[in-house]
Amino acid sequence: MTMIFGIPIQAFLGQLLVGLINGSFYALLSLGLAVIFGLLRVINFAHGAQYMLGAFVAFLGLKHLGIPYWAALVVAPLVVGAFGALIERTMLSRLYNLDPLYGLLFTFGLALTLEGTMRWYYGASGQPYSAPAALTGAIKLPFMVLPIYRAWVIVASLVVCLAVWALIEKTRLGATLRAATENPSLVQSFGINVPMLLTLTYALGAGLAALAGVLAAPIYQVSPLMGSNIIIVVFAVVVVGGMGSILGAIVTGYLLGVAEGLTKVFYPEASNIVIFVIMAIVLILRPAGLFGKEG
Amino acid sequence: MARGSDTAPAEATPVREMGRGTRTLLLVLALAALIAAPFYVYPVFLMTLLCFGLFAAAFNLLLGYTGLLSFGHAAFFGGAAYFTAHAAKVWGWPPEFALLLGVIGAAGLGVVMGAIAIRRQGIYFAMITLALSQMFFFACLQMPFTHGEDGIQSVPRGRLFGLIDLNQTLNMYFFVLAVFLLGLLIIWRFVNSPFGMILKAIRENEQRAVSLGYAVPAFKLGAFVMSAALAGLAGGLKALVLQFATLTDVAWQMSGEVILMTLIGGIGTMLGPILGSSIVIALQQRLATSDFPVTIITGLVFMVCVLLFRRGLIGELAHSRIGRAMGLRPPG
Numbered sequence: 001m002t003m004i005f006g007i008p009i010q011a012f013l014g015q016l017l018v019g020l021i022n023g024s025f026y027a028l029l030s031l032g033l034a035v036i037f038g039l040l041r042v043i044n045f046a047h048g049a050q051y052m053l054g055a056f057v058a059f060l061g062l063k064h065l066g067i068p069y070w071a072a073l074v075v076a077p078l079v080v081g082a083f084g085a086l087i088e089r090t091m092l093s094r095l096y097n098l099d100p101l102y103g104l105l106f107t108f109g110l111a112l113t114l115e116g117t118m119r120w121y122y123g124a125s126g127q128p129y130s131a132p133a134a135l136t137g138a139i140k141l142p143f144m145v146l147p148i149y150r151a152w153v154i155v156a157s158l159v160v161c162l163a164v165w166a167l168i169e170k171t172r173l174g175a176t177l178r179a180a181t182e183n184p185s186l187v188q189s190f191g192i193n194v195p196m197l198l199t200l201t202y203a204l205g206a207g208l209a210a211l212a213g214v215l216a217a218p219i220y221q222v223s224p225l226m227g228s229n230i231i232i233v234v235f236a237v238v239v240v241g242g243m244g245s246i247l248g249a250i251v252t253g254y255l256l257g258v259a260e261g262l263t264k265v266f267y268p269e270a271s272n273i274v275i276f277v278i279m280a281i282v283l284i285l286r287p288a289g290l291f292g293k294e295g
Numbered sequence: 296m297a298r299g300s301d302t303a304p305a306e307a308t309p310v311r312e313m314g315r316g317t318r319t320l321l322l323v324l325a326l327a328a329l330i331a332a333p334f335y336v337y338p339v340f341l342m343t344l345l346c347f348g349l350f351a352a353a354f355n356l357l358l359g360y361t362g363l364l365s366f367g368h369a370a371f372f373g374g375a376a377y378f379t380a381h382a383a384k385v386w387g388w389p390p391e392f393a394l395l396l397g398v399i400g401a402a403g404l405g406v407v408m409g410a411i412a413i414r415r416q417g418i419y420f421a422m423i424t425l426a427l428s429q430m431f432f433f434a435c436l437q438m439p440f441t442h443g444e445d446g447i448q449s450v451p452r453g454r455l456f457g458l459i460d461l462n463q464t465l466n467m468y469f470f471v472l473a474v475f476l477l478g479l480l481i482i483w484r485f486v487n488s489p490f491g492m493i494l495k496a497i498r499e500n501e502q503r504a505v506s507l508g509y510a511v512p513a514f515k516l517g518a519f520v521m522s523a524a525l526a527g528l529a530g531g532l533k534a535l536v537l538q539f540a541t542l543t544d545v546a547w548q549m550s551g552e553v554i555l556m557t558l559i560g561g562i563g564t565m566l567g568p569i570l571g572s573s574i575v576i577a578l579q580q581r582l583a584t585s586d587f588p589v590t591i592i593t594g595l596v597f598m599v600c601v602l603l604f605r606r607g608l609i610g611e612l613a614h615s616r617i618g619r620a621m622g623l624r625p626p627g
Contacts, residue, residue, distance in 0.1 A: 043418045091602055100418050101364050102601050105558065108551060109597025116590035232547060236426040239419060269437060276430035280411050283423065287414040 012265055013144045019261020020254065021150055021219065024157035025212050027253025029234045030241065031161055032208035034249040035168070039181050039201045042092065042103035048231030049114040050206045052224060053080050054213025056118060059129050059222040069132040069214075076214045077207035084206030088199050096198075111228065118224035126221025135218075153215050160211065161250045164204075168246055177201065236279040242292020252290060333468045339536065340580065342468055344573050345475040346533040351556040351568030352482055353525030358554075359563030360486050361518040362498030366421045366550050367408060367428030368526050371401040373545030374431065375527030380447040380540035381440055390453045390461060394474075394531045401527020402520050404431070409519035413512055416501070425547060432545045446541030450534055461535070471532060478528055483565060485521060494518050526553075548590075555593060558600045561607030570608055 029047060036044045044050075057076035061067035067075055087110065095102045130136075131149045138147045168174040180187045180194050188194045213227075220226055234253075241252030256275050263274040270277070282290060332341055350372055357363050375397030382393040408431075412423045435441045442448075452461035461467045485491055493514055497504045505511050534540045543549065552575060560571025575593075582589045604611055612618040 043422065091598070094602060098605075101421065102605065104364075104418055104421055105554065106598055106601040108554075109594040109601065112551070112590045112594030112597065114594075116588040116592075116594060119588050120586075120591065228547075232425055232429045235422040239415070239422055239426065272433040272436075273430045276426050276433075279423070279426055280430075283411050283414050 007265055010144055015261045015265045016258065017146070017150060018264070019258040020154050021257070022260055023254035023257020024154050025216055025230065026234055026237045026257050027161055027250045028157050028208055028212040029230065030237045030249040030253045031164055031246065032205040033234065033238055034243045034246055035164070036202055036205035037243050039177060040096070040103070040198055041100050042107065043100070044205060045104055045107035045231065046110040046114065047205070047209050047234070048227030049111040050080050050084065050209035051213040051216070051230065052118065052227035053083070053114065054210025055129070055217040055222045055226065057210065058214045058217050059127055062129070072214050073211065077210045080210035081203040081207030085199050085203040088202040092202065093195065093198065115224050115228060122224060124223065124225060126223035129217040129222050131218035149218055153219065156215060160208070164208065165246050165250065233275055236275050240279050240282045240289055242289025245291045248291025329472055333465060338464045338468045342471045342536040343533070344576055345471050346529050346536060347556065347572040347576050348569040349475050349478045349532070350526055350529035351553050351560070351572040352479060353522050353529060354553045355557045355562065355568040356482050356485065356525065357518055357522040358557060360491060360498065361494045361515065363515065363519065364421045365424045365522070366554070367424035368553050369545050369547060369549035370404055370408065370428035370431040371523040371526040372530035372549060373435070373540070374404050375401040375530035376534040376540035376544045377435065377441050377447065379531035380450040380534040383453060383535065384447060384450050389457060390455055390535055394528065394535070397531025397534070398524050398527045401530065402524035405520040405523025409516045409523070413515045413519065425550065428545070428550060429547060432542070432547070435542060435545050444542065446539055448539050450538045450540065452535050452538065467536065471536060474528065474532055478525055482525065490514070490517065552593070555597055559596065559607055561610035564607070564609040564613065567607050567609035
């Protein structure tokens with residue numbers, strides 16, 4: 001058996017793959033957080049709950065309406081995005097002139113409510129959601145067995161991350177968004193509807209979380225608590241990456257996912273805390289984060 | 296957390312003078328009520344209220360008077376509960392030393408977490424404290440002395456100073472009440488000391504405090520450790536009252552709860568956190584028997600508080616005419 005750093009290469013590659021999968025979700029979620037924070041200056045604590053809702057929309061859609069996985073990939077982000085837009089319009093938008101901490105506390109309350117409601121209806125235990133037939137099975141590579149669904153998640157999340165990055169950095173809409181981040185009143189005076197832009201941005205962020213939720217549904221079980229476990233890790237990812245840059249959020253997400261996966265190989269006891277340890281080290285050496293600007 | 300500039304103008308002196316007398320009277324009445332309470336209400340419930348009241352007051356020391364929102368106070372509360380429970384049960388320490396160990400342990404955690412977290416401000420500070428406390432949660436899950444999912448059960452209350460048997464419920468109640476009042480006195484002294492004044496200056500305008508030559512990071516760390524130690528006092532006390540320490544005490548939900556208690560009662564007020572914690576604990580006890588998840592109510596109350604009354608109950612009262620006549624000071 002081929003060995004690498006004293007462990008079998010299969011185990012090593014297996015955990016690397018797990019790391020990449022986790023990293024895909026960290027990247028998608030921290031990307032959404034960074035997009036929302038960039039324009040709204042709100043840390044969306046409900047991001048984990050929106051991720052959970054995405055998975056539930058897919059699960060319930062299949063169970064009650066027969067919506068297949070492929071349609072759920074579109075439907076869930078739209079439903080959760082619309083719900084996000086409603087919340088933003090009616091409540092969150094009232095908090096923009098206040099200390100940003102109030103936005104954090106409000107979305108925290110929202111997350112608790114959503115989680116509690118889902119737990120009331122569906123219990124705390126997980127529900128299985130199976131991947132479509134086209135994505136089941138595995139490919140035998142010379143050095144390992146690669147489940148198709150996992151490969152699909154990595155590719156899909158990479159494509160979505162790059163598309164969002166391109167949308168914000170390369171298109172005219174993205175340029176308007178970035179301008180509104182810098183100086184909202186000036187952009188408004190050009191006749192652009194900035195409040196609408198804010199609503200759309202929040203909906204986009206929530207939709208990205210829901211998409212991640214649908215992608216996650218066949219891998220992890222669909223449970224009301226799936227979001228709160230991941231959101232705290234994603235906060236650490238965001239602190240490490242710094243929220244100044246979209247690309248930074250994506251890269252940090254994948255890097256930390258891989259770091260977590262590899263820790264499982266070498267020192268499994270620490271795999272739960274390795275991301276937090278990295279966060280602490282980064283804060284000591286470079287408080288603004290890897291990609292952040294000071295201030 | 297910076298409040299709006301709409302704080303009430305300084306009230307006229309006669310009102311203040313009248314208020315001071317009323318305030319003393321109210322304090323004496325409150326104290327009398329606390330002494331009489333265990334004869335009418337279930338004492339363990341009262342002791343739980345006092346523990347969480349102290350916890351929220353300790354948290355408010357940081358949020359209300361320094362402007363730092365910690366999302367990780369469960370680590371100090373629950374950590375101290377573990378330390379105290381372990382010392383009392385496994386090492387057989389008397390309660391006063393077990394409690395002291397809890398406080399020292401929480402303060403130690405506070406030094407480490409604080410030193411890392413104060414490197415960033417605002418929401419980053421909140422996220423970092425949350426992440427660090429989650430790290431502590433996972434550590435507690437794996438360390439053998441916490442007994443993982445089971446927690447430390449049937450912690451002995453022991454004899455205070457080797458003399459007073461704390462298994463007698465009334466003895467325990469008056470011990471808890473004494474510690475609670477001591478904790479509040481420390482907080483009140485701290486907030487109104489020159490140190491506390493500098494903290495308020497940092498809260499209002501950090502840049503200006505820096506340019507006036509204050510070592511802002513040292514003051515922030517001092518406040519953080521102080522708040523952590525007092526939260527630890529509350530946590531250790533809770534372990535002796537309920538006689539167990541579990542993962543619930545270190546979980547992030549606990550950090551959220553203490554924020555809610557402070558928010559409902561009034562950030563930056565002395566009485567607000569105590570009132571807020573009583574409301575939250577009473578609500579939880581009421582819903583404990585039904586299968587309706589408390590988090591729905593908690594979450595909704597959070598949203599309503601943030602949207603509609605950010606000053607909290609005591610804060611709103613202090614801004615009203617009645618409150619001013621009672622001698623309540625608007626927060627600040």
